[in-house]
Amino acid sequence: MFRLVNANECIMTRLQEMSLAYHFAVEQEVGSSTCQFFGFNGTAGVWRIKAIEDAGGWKDRTTVEDMDLAVRASLKGWKFVFVGDLEVKNELPSTFKAYRYQQHRWSCGPANLFRKMTKEIIFCEYRFGRNSMSYMHSSLSLHLLVLWILFENVMSFHRSKATIIGLLGANRVNEWVVTEKLGNTTKPKCSVRAPKRTRSRLGERLHFSELIMGLLLLYVACYDMIFGKDNMFIYLLLQSSAFFVVGVGYVGISTPN
Numbered sequence: 001m002f003r004l005v006n007a008n009e010c011i012m013t014r015l016q017e018m019s020l021a022y023h024f025a026v027e028q029e030v031g032s033s034t035c036q037f038f039g040f041n042g043t044a045g046v047w048r049i050k051a052i053e054d055a056g057g058w059k060d061r062t063t064v065e066d067m068d069l070a071v072r073a074s075l076k077g078w079k080f081v082f083v084g085d086l087e088v089k090n091e092l093p094s095t096f097k098a099y100r101y102q103q104h105r106w107s108c109g110p111a112n113l114f115r116k117m118t119k120e121i122i123f124c125e126y127r128f129g130r131n132s133m134s135y136m137h138s139s140l141s142l143h144l145l146v147l148w149i150l151f152e153n154v155m156s157f158h159r160s161k162a163t164i165i166g167l168l169g170a171n172r173v174n175e176w177v178v179t180e181k182l183g184n185t186t187k188p189k190c191s192v193r194a195p196k197r198t199r200s201r202l203g204e205r206l207h208f209s210e211l212i213m214g215l216l217l218l219y220v221a222c223y224d225m226i227f228g229k230d231n232m233f234i235y236l237l238l239q240s241s242a243f244f245v246v247g248v249g250y251v252g253i254s255t256p257n
Contacts, residue, residue, distance in 0.1 A: 011144065015148050018141065025084075029082050029084050032081055038080060039064075039066070040067065054078070063105050063109040063175070067110055092181070095180065097249075100158060101179060103159055104158065104159075105175070106162075107158075108172065108175070110163075110166065111164075111167045113166075115166065115167055150238060154239075157243075205250075206247065210243050214244040217240035221237045221240055
């Protein structure tokens with residue numbers, strides 16, 4: 001299902017592209033068209049120096065310093081414009097492990113920033129909000145829609161944990177792992193011998209929280225199959241399978257060509 005090696009690796013890439021399409025077409029394009037706040041993510045972004053200075057400059061108090069600056073600039077009354085007809089080259093995470101670290105930072109960082117700026121946002125004199133809307137983007141692959149929903153549900157579990165860590169300021173709140181991209185993996189390796197790994201390759205791929213969630217959903221699915229009066233167990237079995245697939249690291253384990 002999610003065994004993504006060689007030619008099948010493109011499925012993982014498409015799932016990531018679909019998620020990023022939602023990010024740009026809803027969070028940024030819709031936010032811009034409705035004059036609402038949307039986060040600056042650093043990809044082909046252009047700032048006025050006056051806006052940076054007025055917002056207080058760059059700060060490294062969280063792992064989302066780009067969003068931090070955007071929030072402070074918005075609180076000062078600056079508006080942002082999303083130009084969707086311009087295209088720039090960008091790279092996706094090369095493996096699921098890299099994508100997982102990226103999503104942790106993207107969920108934990110904003111939550112931690114909200115914790116630190118709650119008072120400033122509440123007492124801001126400017127209107128500060130966000131409109132959300134549902135849409136079906138033209139670039140979404142309909143034949144991958146079911147896989148995308150199941151995959152995003154698994155990632156929402158991971159993002160929820162990261163959000164709680166950010167709100168509580170727990171031990172991984174300032175974790176910064178540089179996202180490994182395809183370009184990094186194709187560079188020649190240094191000749192220095194790397195230290196031996198203390199953990200087995202299988203141990204690095206296992207995600208126990210996802211495995212536990214998969215077991216829970218499997219139990220609920222079996223209970224609904226025996227005692228339920230609907231067919232909800234079909235969805236629960238599919239979602240449980242998705243958690244197991246991700247839990248054993250059986251997704252995005254190699255770099256796509």
